[in-house]
Amino acid sequence: MNALKQNKNLFFLILVASLGYFVDIYDLLLFLIIKNKSLTSLGVSPDKLTDTGFNLMNWQMAGLLIGGILWGILGDKKGRLSVLFGSILMYSIANIANGFVTSIPMYAFFRFIAGVGLAGELGAGITLVSESMSKEKRGYGTMLVAGIGLMGAVAAYLVGDFFEWRTAFFVGGGLGIILLLLRIGVFESGLFENMAKKDVSKGNFLMLFTRKRFFKYLNCILIAVPLWFVVGILVGAAPDxxxxxxxxxxxDNGKGVMFTYIGISLGDFLAGALSQIFKNRKKIVFVFLTLTFLSIMFFLFNTGWTATNFYVLCVFFGIFTGYWVVFVTISAEQFGTNLRATVTTSVPNMVRGSLILVSMLFQWLRGNLGIINAAVCVAIITVGLAYIALYNLDETFGRDLNFVEE
Known part of the structure; x- marks a missing residue:
């Protein structure tokens, strides 16, 4: 009977974490999908759409960077559930507020607030699932969270396409409030509850700045930067x-994002399953990273694309960058329980936030080399750094997570 109850609780936890990430991705990608429509409605001229869009996206990414650190620290100090409840409430309110904006500064402010709120979702869910499952099976749990959650991008495209852009934001806020009610039945991580009783430093972000931990933390970030280069630059600026x-x-960048995230969802299931079957995380990431680079080069060195061919390529972009779930799982497995939420929550948001630097580099190179050569250079840099980072990380499949950072 206890085993049955435990399995039921675990199923509910995975379901809620998956739906939470679904709403997270819905809001995160909604702006990319409706940005031109919304900015035009607010009076931005066609020649300024791209630059204004990048600027607003950077405000959102800045919120993710700050929120990733804040929510991560809170998750290790007060518990994973506090992050789940707090983050969903913040980004739901920000979503609704986005539907009422009347100027670009207001838009930027609420995208920043939404970014802060969104930052807590994935890390808290992955940490909870990782700490609640056996070390041999937890990869399947994180695979389900990411694979199901990423379909939120499809919902974002459909809602953004069929409804007025303000309504699309209202829908996101409403989904978040509904999800908040579902989370009442979620239980706290047992590993966290045991760690909370110990006399150890909890959620101390500065602990990551010892030489060994810092490079491990940096490497966790770098292995996933190419994913956001593909989504934020190649697909996000598809018309250019x-x-x-x-x-x-x-x-169409909106359709491109939708098809890319269909692919990422499929890729997450594929990469997650392969990492379990072969009992190895790093080799799977290496294969998918290589395929990502090859697909980028294929896009940039071919001309005469039709819309259909591009959307098919976007699916493959997504499948090959679908190592996202393995990357998040690796991050959760690298650090002890008293820093795990801090790392697992902040690392994905550092990756998302890296798009600020990547887009700045791309824009600068674009002015000097042209859009295609700039994209080739940024691809080589981001993928090259990802290879080096992956080489330097420890293999973590089957690692016992019941340990703390002293």
Whole structure:
């Protein structure tokens, strides 16, 4: 009977974490999908859409960076559940507020607040699931959370396409409030409750700045930066790339994001399952990272794209960057229980926030080299750093997570 109850609780935990990430991705990608529509409605001229869009995206990413640290520290000090409840409430309110904006500064402010709120979702869910499952099976749990959650991008596209952009934000806020009610039945991590009784430093972000921990933390971030280069730059600025590559049709960035995230969802299931079958995280990330680089080069060195061909490629972009779930699992397994939420919550958001630097580098190179050569250079840099980071990380499959950082 106890085993049955435990399995029921675990199922509910995975379901709620998956739905939470679904709403997280819905809001995170909604802006990329409706940005041109919303900015045009607010009076931004066509020649300023791209620059204004990048600026607002950077405000959102800055919120993710700050929120990732704040929620992570809170998760290790007060518990994983406090982050789940607090983050969903914040980004739900910010989503609703986004539906009422009347100026670009207001838009930027609420995208920043939404970013702070969104930062807590994935890390808290992955930490809870990782600490609640056996070391041999937890990869399947995190695979389900990421694979199901990433379909929120499809929902974002459909809602953003069929409804007025303000309504799309209201839908996101409403989904978050509904999810908040579901989370009442979620239980706290047993590993956290045991650790909370110990006399150890909890959620001390400065502990990450010892030489060994810092490079481990940095390496966790770098292995996933290419994913956001693909989503935020190649797909996010698809119309601009289409013009440079003499595309036969207009390449819709909104549809591109949707198809990319369908692929990422499939890729998460594939990469997660393969990491369990082969009992190895690093080799799977290496294979998927290599395929990501090859697909980027294939896109940038071919011309005459049709919209259909581009959307098919976006699915493959997604599948190959679907090592996201393995990357998050690796991050959770690298550090002790008293720093695990801090790391697992902040690392994905550092990756998302890295898009600020990546987009700045891309924009600078674009002015000097042109859009295609700039993208090639940024791809080589980000993927090269990811290879080096992956090499330096420990293999963590099957690691016992019941330990603390002294």
């Amino acid at each position: 790339f289409g013009k440079a590559l003499h595309a036969k049709d207009v390449l």
